[in-house]
Amino acid sequence: MRLPRFEYYQPGSLAEAVTMLSEVPGARPVAGGTDLLVNMKHRVEQPAALVSLSRVPELAGVRSEDGATVIGGSVTLTKVQHDEGLRARFPALTQAASVVGSYRHQTMGTLAGNLLQNTRCRFFNQSVEWRSVRALCYKAGGDYCHVMKKEGVCFCTYHGDTAAALLVLDAEVRVEGPDGVRQFPLAQLYSGEGKVPLTLGAAEVMSAVVIPNASATNGAATDAAPATDAAGGGSPAGGSAYLKHALRGAIDFPIVGAAVWRNGDATRVAFTGVDRMPMRAAALEEALAGRALTPAVIEEVASLAPKGATITRTTVQSGSFKRELMSALFTRAAGSLL
Ligand SMILES: Cc1cc2nc3c(=O)[nH]c(=O)nc-3n(C[C@H](O)[C@H](O)[C@H](O)COP(=O)(O)OP(=O)(O)OC[C@H]3O[C@@H](n4cnc5c(N)ncnc54)[C@H](O)[C@@H]3O)c2cc1C
Secondary structure, three states: OOOOOOEEEOOOOHHHHHHHHHHOOOEEEEOOOOOHHHHHHOOOOOOOEEEEOOOOHHHOOEEEEOOEEEEEOOOEHHHHHHOHHHHHHOHHHHHHHHOOOOHHHHHHOEHHHHHOOOOEOOOOOOOHHHHOOOOOEOOOOOOEEOOOOEEOOOOOEOOOOHHHHHHHOOOEEEEEEOOEEEEEEHHHHEOOOOOOOEOOOOOOEEEEEEEOHHHOOOOOOOOOOOOOOOOOOOOOOEEEEEEEEOOOOOOOOOOEEEEEEEEOOEEEEEEEOOOOOOEEOHHHHHHHOOOOOOHHHHHHHHHHOOOOOOOOOOOOOOHHHHHHHHHHHHHHHHHOOO
């Protein structure tokens, strides 16, 4: 499968990148390219120009700023998962980074690219030939949603791994564009709409992810990177964990991913793969508010996990299977923090 033609720009600073994105018609940022270039090969995204962020120094590195941890947007998933400080303080994030796609996706793919990846659907993420046997779906430029069987809607699902982990860590994203810098909670990055899933402006660059010190837990870093369906990290009193279930352990998007953060009696839970955006599990968190996590409490509330998620058949798995997975993954991830 070949890439379509496009112009290529390689700015050497963040200001230059923003200027190029503002001035070059149809330009899009590209980081590792592991999401965008595949979509371009499928002709579901066709930017006229790509602005590479790989040589923008402001997007590199992990640092501390007033106690908060600031991870540059272009830090690769491999670097995230092997950073000792992140592993000790934010195990859910490093576990999520370690189960993204395959080794190659992790070495090329960046944290910002992971958060900003497009939503997915079995009718959208296909080659031109595959899609040509039926009318173009709404997201690909047609009128009709083959999942919902109606016009003018898109329920493409968000499947990124690190977003769920960063949601339970109360992370914010820092974005720089023609109008300056803004920083806002990660949840506000997602529109909740399948066709245009992000709230980022066309000329805006995500420069960093910011995790507050209050979300750090003091558990020891685990040496072994967790395999799919295996996680856990933190001290007995707190910690965080990310668990994912995928069809193929070696290389695959999550069918469902679950992140849990706990500190004393405070618990946060988030899911990915279950709606048009990654989501905090409001009903579960409400049921857990002010309660110590125990096996009995986890069992009591687990059935609330799917509440609030609009699960559609954008993958071959059924909604009922995904709902069961949400409860099961929550139970195991929360259980690993006891
Ligand atoms: C076979 C396969 C399996 C995969 N499995 C998984 C998986 O299991 N879990 C998972 O989460 N993902 C998976 N992916 C998706 C992808 O590999 C990862 O999400 C990766 O982290 C994307 O990062 P990237 O740097 O390559 O992004 P890119 O492809 O470069 O960019 C993705 C999007 O983000 C935008 N972008 C990138 N950086 C910035 C920035 N700093 N500011 C503004 N916009 C930006 C781009 O314009 C583009 O729209 C898979 C992909 C493939 C092809």
